[in-house]
Amino acid sequence: MTTASSADHPTRRDFLFVATGAAAAVGGAAALWPFISQMNPDASTIAAGAPIEVDLSPVAEGQDIKVFWRGKPIYISHRTKKQIDEARAVNVASLPDPQSDEARVKSGHEQWLVVIGICTHLGCIPIAHEGNYDGFFCPCHGSQYDSSGRIRQGPAPANLPVPPYQFVSDTKIQIG
């Protein structure tokens, strides 16, 4: 029914249809944005993810504590001399995810290991002071991390990540 007059102004008619269709598509796409964006963390969640300060003085050598930052457990280990030496003795090139211990701690504070305690396999929480490497053992599928938090054995592909942190004093760090 609509073909009869299309011979009169074929281009003008087509232009109108294309313009209307384009406007509808653009409007629809733009309207979609709020519906997707609302899924992102809201302002209070972002604000709650601000840096935290942790006092290290109560943590004795050989002990470790777990703190939470952005909902993630952070392991802070006060390593023994033995643990540090072990971590530094391995041949870095032989590791699944080669990284030297020096690169994973702050120089001058070698005794402190700060890692995100989430197994890089599928997100379980590894247990400290367990496994064959004086480090962490993940009970879910058997990944083993050494005293530097590096993956040594098991299905996990990468080392435990080091969160952004810095020493604000000798006994205090700020994570985030």
Place this chain on the structure above:
Amino acid sequence: MSGPSDYQPSNPALQWIERRLPILGLMHSSFVVYPTPRNLNYWWTFGAILSFMLGIQILTGVILAMHYTPHADLAFKSVELLVRDVNYGWLLRNMHAVGASMFFVAVYVHMLRGLYYGSYKEPREVLWILGVIIYLLMMATGFMGYVLPWGQMSFWGATVITNLFSAIPYVGESIVTLLWGGYSVGNPTLNRFFSLHYLLPFLIAGVVVLHVWALHVSGQNNPDGVEPKTEKDTVPFTPHATIKDMFGVSCFMLLYAWFIFYMPNYLGDADNYIPANPGVTPPHIVPEWYYLPFYAILRSIPNKLAGVIGMFSAIIILCFLPWLDAAKTKSSKYRPLAKQFFWIFVAVCILLGYLGAQPPEGIYVIAGRVLTFCYFAYFLIVLPLLSRIEKPRPVPNSISDAVLAKTGSRSTPMVSSAIVLALAGALFAGSADSARASEGSDKPPGNKWSFAGPFGKYDRGALQRGLKVYKEVCANCHGLSYVAFRNLAEAGGPGYSVAQAAAFASDYKVKDGPNDAGDMFERAGRPADYFPSPFPNEQAARAANGGAAPPDLSLITKARSYGRGFPMFIVDFFTQYQEQGPDYVSALLQGFEDKAPEGVTIPEGSYYNKYFPGHAIKMPKPLSDGQVTYDDGSPTTIAQYSKDVTTFLMWTAEPHMEARKRLGFQVFIFLIIFAGLMYFTKKKVWADSH
């Protein structure tokens, strides 16, 4: 009319599916080739508008449910945090809340259109009854949705409406207890309402499918009420009806957007920004505007049970309409008497709606009774009688005859009835407003607010000064519990830097804990913290303030209002006046007088305030000249303090107002262009069909 389709897709994959599930054929026959009467006017686009609104409500509702907490202690707060913190949360909430009203606007137009053109008559009785069922489900859904924010109106609306069932003899009380899941409206009630509010829209969608199915069996009615006879009487649904419907929807979206972006609270009730309080009933319990006519019927009948029955029968009676009106002629266009009575009926409904919002006293009660009688008389007396005595004008032979006959005068009835309906809507909306009138107090004078109007912005200086006034004066008694220090650095706020907000926060002592030893401790405030409240709990606040707990101020400018009265509320719709709250707050701060005027006695421990409802306020005069020092040279007067602190409190209540108005402007530009394009496309498509 949609018989088996001979539709065959050309794509082999689609053919494969089609042979097993002929869904494309169903779509094709229902929404593409489906013959639609060629004389439909724009009132018929409201079906599409309703489908659109249902889609919007379900979509935004599902999203709101992602951020909402259905718990009596957390529901109100979760709605506030959703509006404040979630990306575009304010937009989604406004879309949903305003969407409910728009849904009802559209359904009333749709129903009245059916009434006027006799769309309920043979062979469309089932179609009509399904429509009434949808309407009932909508009312139930709307009611339960209104309860979810858990404000004062939510709570007391839920109490009043569920108590309707207590009118049932013998088992009424048990039914009410069953509905509540407790001895009063409480957490179990809220939880089940949330569950049902989520469920019912999908039931509606299901009945809508049946409604459309029935429509496609009997075919659409049309303004002339003659069934299509030949192919000449119809046009294919696509593109003709689709494009026309889309144009209708885009025009409707303009109205919808007007509310979303510029007057989100116009249709709501200020009392619902006060958290639910089982101990205090607001002076007027007013349901949402779309229930008002039925609420008026309920209140007009002096017997409890009879009132409830009257209210429900006012809706149920619609189911019997096809048999009450036995006239052969469908369209009121050809029924001179029925047409007049139709408009009288519309007026009766509007007036009932107006009365539903008035206090049930004096003349209003009598008028309510008369109009209730008129309402039922229309169905039980007028329509049955008319179908016997009325002499209809001759109807055209066919739709094409009707189309040929009317050239020129086509749009006039459309325009006039559109105006009538617009006025009706405004009257409804405004009638809710007038019920809020604060009795026994003066009307606050209007102010020039920088944030008023479509391009309004907060005055940064006023926000900063207002914060100072709050901190030094108001904060001694009033909390600001929904505002976090980080908000001070957010766009559209007082314009502080992140560092300034952090420094401001660190001046406060915040309770935190427990620490490793299990003790609570105090620490300096951080940007993520909320303004600490001056009292640990409501009881302490009450005890320290002569029995009246100072309200939290986060939402005070939206939680206070005063009646604007007729015809101001209609004017307000066009001028976007939304500043009742700020006007009231600012007037209240300046309305203290040392001596009550002659004849007014103020009880011990209260103070006279010109603008406070009842004049006796427990708060002593909080501000005096020179009390707070300003560094920017602004006058240190009560008037200036009031203005600044009110501006600040408007921001705490609507922190995203600037973003809302900015986005609103962009949306309007787009919608106007889009509606224009749709209009010309529609004209092109229909060029050959008229």
